[in-house]
Amino acid sequence: MSGMTVREVNEAGPRTVTKSESAFKAAQDVMPGGVNSPVRAFGAVGGTPRFIGKGSGAVVTDVDGNDYTDYVGSWGPMILGHAEERVVAAINKAAARGCSFGAPTEAETRLAELIIARVPSVEMVRLVNSGTEAAMSAVRLARAFTGRDAVVKFEGCYHGHADALLVQAGSGLLTFGTPSSPGVPAGTTGDTFVLPYNDPQAAERLFARHGERIAAVLVEPVAGNMGCVPPRDGFLGYLRGLCDKHEALLVFDEVMTGFRVAPGGAQELFGIEPDLTCMGKVLGGGLPMAAYGGRRDIMERVSPAGPVYQAGTLSGNPLATAAGIATLEALAEENVYETLEARSAKLAHGLADAARHAGVQVTHNRVGSMLCTFFTHRPVTDYASATTSDVRAYARFFHAMLDRGVYLAPSQFECMFVSTAHTDELIESTVAAAAGAFAEVARASTDPIGERMAT
Numbered sequence: 131m132s133g134m135t136v137r138e139v140n141e142a143g144p145r146t147v148t149k150s151e152s153a154f155k156a157a158q159d160v161m162p163g164g165v166n167s168p169v170r171a172f173g174a175v176g177g178t179p180r181f182i183g184k185g186s187g188a189v190v191t192d193v194d195g196n197d198y199t200d201y202v203g204s205w206g207p208m209i210l211g212h213a214e215e216r217v218v219a220a221i222n223k224a225a226a227r228g229c230s231f232g233a234p235t236e237a238e239t240r241l242a243e244l245i246i247a248r249v250p251s252v253e254m255v256r257l258v259n260s261g262t263e264a265a266m267s268a269v270r271l272a273r274a275f276t277g278r279d280a281v282v283k284f285e286g287c288y289h290g291h292a293d294a295l296l297v298q299a300g301s302g303l304l305t306f307g308t309p310s311s312p313g314v315p316a317g318t319t320g321d322t323f324v325l326p327y328n329d330p331q332a333a334e335r336l337f338a339r340h341g342e343r344i345a346a347v348l349v350e351p352v353a354g355n356m357g358c359v360p361p362r363d364g365f366l367g368y369l370r371g372l373c374d375k376h377e378a379l380l381v382f383d384e385v386m387t388g389f390r391v392a393p394g395g396a397q398e399l400f401g402i403e404p405d406l407t408c409m410g411k412v413l414g415g416g417l418p419m420a421a422y423g424g425r426r427d428i429m430e431r432v433s434p435a436g437p438v439y440q441a442g443t444l445s446g447n448p449l450a451t452a453a454g455i456a457t458l459e460a461l462a463e464e465n466v467y468e469t470l471e472a473r474s475a476k477l478a479h480g481l482a483d484a485a486r487h488a489g490v491q492v493t494h495n496r497v498g499s500m501l502c503t504f505f506t507h508r509p510v511t512d513y514a515s516a517t518t519s520d521v522r523a524y525a526r527f528f529h530a531m532l533d534r535g536v537y538l539a540p541s542q543f544e545c546m547f548v549s550t551a552h553t554d555e556l557i558e559s560t561v562a563a564a565a566g567a568f569a570e571v572a573r574a575s576t577d578p579i580g581e582r583m584a585t
């Protein structure tokens with residue numbers, strides 16, 4: 131990015147956000163909470179959500195004209211940065227030819243081939259519109275294939291908002307899921323078991339009792355929806371073995387990790403092949419696009435090849451398909467993942483040093499270009515340890531960074547995402563901003579009167 135942006139991100143102090151404030155008021159009149167997806171409303175950190183006017187590379191600009199180095203990246207998809215030339219050109223070209231036909235196009239086959247070439251376990255794929263749809267469809271397919279009803283998920287893992295998967299924290303071991311939203315009938319989640327992440331013994335015990343009822347184990351191979359929580363050594367392999375032994379399907383939800391932590395996702399990185407894989411986010415390059423795929427003998431049960439129904443008016447949409455192809459092709463260039471790794475490592479080390487220097491206790495978890503600063507001194511390996519984080523300290527840090535022109539996720543339990551557009555210069559200015567932000571957090575914790583809590 132330009133030198134101007136770097137200079138601007140180094141200026142500390144609250145930004146003028148009057149246009150965002152009035153935009154938020156207008157939005158709240160006509161949309162629940164003023165947003166179309168809850169975390170955008172800044173509920174966990176307080177303050178005014180920034181209404182974004184535009185983005186370019188690693189920088190987003192709000193409607194008041196403030197620039198921010200963006201580590202949200204639309205919650206993962208923008209691995210090439212915003213308005214990347216090749217992606218924009220591909221979308222424009224596709225749009226000029228017509229937005230949607232509801233008939234097959236050759237580009238869909240091209241994207242499917244690119245996915246299959248890259249993701250080790252995927253032999254056939256179905257394109258859908260969101261990660262929610264991918265996970266919901268994978269569960270239906272797994273139930274149909276095995277003739278069993280129960281599914282297993284892990285505490286703190288998110289698989290979209292389909293009823294059967296909208297279950298979070300049981301008390302841990304061997305509990306049946308209880309819905310985490312009103313409107314989800316208990317009957318719908320009654321077949322969903324919830325286990326602690328990274329705990330092979332708990333999975334072993336569950337399978338010993340209920341193995342013959344379990345259709346699938348659904349897991350984020352790197353958990354990214356409780357902050358970043360990597361799998362312990364052997365955890366994914368253990369699940370693979372359990373599923374084989376009990377003839378259940380292993381489903382990796384790689385909506386976040388797919389095409390991000392490695393060209394072939396977490397399954398390539400850890401060398402474990404699931405039976406089915408959910409993909410999304412990076413796959414659409416910022417347009418609504420997701421997919422589920424896997425073993426040919428399983429995927430051939432999907433309609434119209436087989437009896438398991440799943441459809442979509444806009445599935446394989448030409449614009450989204452074009453953006454996906456352009457993104458995957460750009461990611462195939464030399465050294466992309468090496469560069470992402472180097473920049474992300476530099477950022478994580480810089481943040482850790484800055485926190486140490488300010489005397490703030492944090493734990494950093496990182497896998498490739500997904501990372502998280504947890505405001506806790508404990509190692510974070512599961513939901514229980516993630517929730518030892520001081521969310522008030524995070525909120526303070528978040529606002530101190532925003533005041534310095536760095537846009538982080540407005541919640542402790544989300545990842546930071548690094549893109550190829552995050553230059554070394556931008557990483558350095560982010561680390562410089564973090565030094566100031568951690569110092570503010572340290573001051574607030576020793577001086578409760580001076581505490582600046584957003585409202």
Ligand SMILES: *Cc1c(COP(=O)(O)O)cnc(C)c1O
Nearest residue numbers: 260261262288289290383385386
């Ligand atoms: C984001 C996400 C989803 C949901 O995808 P949507 O496109 O928001 O429906 C599902 N699973 C994981 C792991 C995700 O990170």
